[in-house]
Amino acid sequence: MTNSLDLEHLRTLIAISECGGFGKAATVRHISQPALSQHVRLLERALKRKLFERDGRNMRFTPEGERVLAEARRIIAAHDAALHRLEATEDRTIVVGSTEHSAEQLLPEMIRALEAAFPGATTRFEIGRSTRLADAVHRGAVDFAFVLDPSGQGAGHLVGTLPLVWYAAPGWTPPAPGETWPLVAFEEPCGIRERALSTLAAEGHVVEVRAQSTTLEGVLAGVRAGLGVALIPSAGGRQSGLTVRGDLPDAGTTHLRMVARRGLDDEVERAALDAGVTFYSQRPHLQLVATSIVQGA
Template sequence: MPTDLDITALRTLTAIADCGGYRRAAEALHVSQSTVSQHVRKLESMLGRCLLEPKGRTMRFTPDGELLLAEVRQLLAVHDALVTRFGDDDAATVVVGATEHAAEHLLPQVTQAFRAALPEVQLRFRLDRGANLHEGLDHGTVDVAVLLGSARPGSVKAGLLPLHWYAAPGWAPPARSRAIPLVVIDGPCTVRRKAVQTLTEAGRRHRIVAEAGYLAGVLNAVRAGLGVALLANPGPTPEGLERRDDLPAVSPEPLHVRAAETASPQLLPLVTEAIRHALAS
């Protein structure tokens, strides 16, 4: 067992999960796709475990990969908080938090907004549960965050995030007399609550067939044909999935932006406008 894991390779692993694949992870990290593959192979070699496996034209996390991913997110959060606290005072760093829902579509617009308005600032993103992001804002380890669901004092509404059902190609909903198989993120989760509420109000029975700690696990389970998932997705259909409009329509959820009390007053309007622009595009 190695004594040290490569932090860059670990970041690559989370990028694959957050972006939905090797190619998009490479684009987000500004590296080649072969570099992304090398980072995964390096981790697999060091740990002696297979972390991702092919599924059709996509890659999905193995059970060992899912377990490692959950631990890596916690490790990177602690690592980045320490870097922020003891980092170079001459290089301003802003920590932007966001839930995983729609991060692939929203965060590039946030990055562009910072590059245009505050090019000297170094950005660090933290993707986490809403409760953890609120805690980070309260303690100053997160400067500004994009949050789904109910607003907190000081939050600004940035728009509405559309929610749609997605399943694997060829999946068909069961007869109305049978329960709809649901794939969800572990609770508490705004999107999970909305999925259950919508089906219940429509008189459709459901049963949860798979739960995952993070969005990557939900996507992989749906791609495997285990069931249907409600996803927050203002952009193109996720790779390997099909949108299902034959299930009860779901109302959108509000997106809010909240800044820490210690954050620069520029951050809240800057991120809010970036999110509004991303939702409108």
């Protein structure tokens, strides 16, 4: 039997449990999967017991592994509590994701909230499309992210709704009856793109995606060039150099959700959601639909 246990190896064991697998745990621990597997092997060698067994294509804890996991949680909790009492906690990095649509308005609020709740913590931002951000959260590469959910059926905490606004270049005129309507949109898959197509089609218009992009700036550039109209979620303010087309059919709203990685500190998750709620409560034109985390949701 070993005389000591490596704390990093114990943290790896806890991460595997919280993330539900080796791959996601490696991402959260910021190490390669072979390195993570080596942590497990070294623990098994030191304790002279098998911690995992194969269950089909997956790995699960053995009864002995569950015992070691329980002890690991107690050891790490006591260790981290001692560091906190000694004011010697390690540097903390919180990775925040946001869609381009809400980043400019929402992220400053997030910076202030996280700085107040976790003084000295480093905040890193990932800006991108909702599908990519949700996948990054699922993999553990991003702690939490604010993503768009046009269907209203997505996972995570429902924060609020964003109005969908039609934009066109100044002087743009709608096509004549019977002519094709040009649309500028995000590349598929994109729920907002589908909403734009279905909204115009419901009015009897034949629609053609004239230009598409993977980024918001690309979509806006196409609209500014007069290539067509675009449907854009609005988190406040107007897109410069473009005209709001209030004469086009109402496309409704899209939901904004906050998704958090498995195992994220409850305090971080609560501070992030509270910041999102604060952002909405200060903007009467946006609909506030959630005010707190549902415990265990």
